[in-house]
Amino acid sequence: MNSQYKERTDQKLRYAKIHFEELKNYLDSTSNDEWENSHQESCFFHLAASIESMLHEINAAYSLKLHLHNVRWDTVSNTLKKNDQVSLSFNHLESLRKNKKSWLALLFEWRNHGTHRGRIGKIVNLSNVRLIDNEFKDPRSGEVQKVYAGSGCLDVIKNLVADVEELINNCRKIDSNL
Secondary structure (H helix, E strand, O other): OHHHOOOOOOHHHHHHHHHHHHHHHOOOOOOOHHHHHHHHHHHHHHHHHHHHHHHHHHHHHHHOOOHHHHHHHHHHHHHHHOOOOOHHHHHHHHHHOOEEEEEHHHHHHHHHHOOOOOOOOOOOOOOOOOOOEEEEOOOOOOOOOOOOOOOEEEEEEHHHHHHHHHHHHHHHHOOOOO
């Protein structure tokens, strides 16, 4: 396995963790200000990118010989099929990504929405009595997200970081080529 791709996957996850740590330590963590929003979107971006970096790991491990700019979900899938190869990690990633109720599908939706369409919608909770975190909306429905039901923004990102890390580790465990 080409370690440069594994390192890039791990690097993107570390970048997400850096932004998450900064969010945790931010004194105005429920302010919904530009600083908070930019760090949240950065978390989504780097978490999704760490998953997509797995495609490069698969490309290298299975000798698919896809050019750097051609490593995408569809080209990896088609090339694996064309070569009569099966990647357990790719199949696992793809099934999670295509399941519209999964955390991974929602992560990609948040990343794509924040990157291409606009700010991630939120329900902003206000209280003079105690600190209440805001809640992310699902851009597909405009309603509060249901994947991590009842979780504020910071807890959602905390869960996403843990889920992405677990998914990457599991993919590397189940696929002996990685």
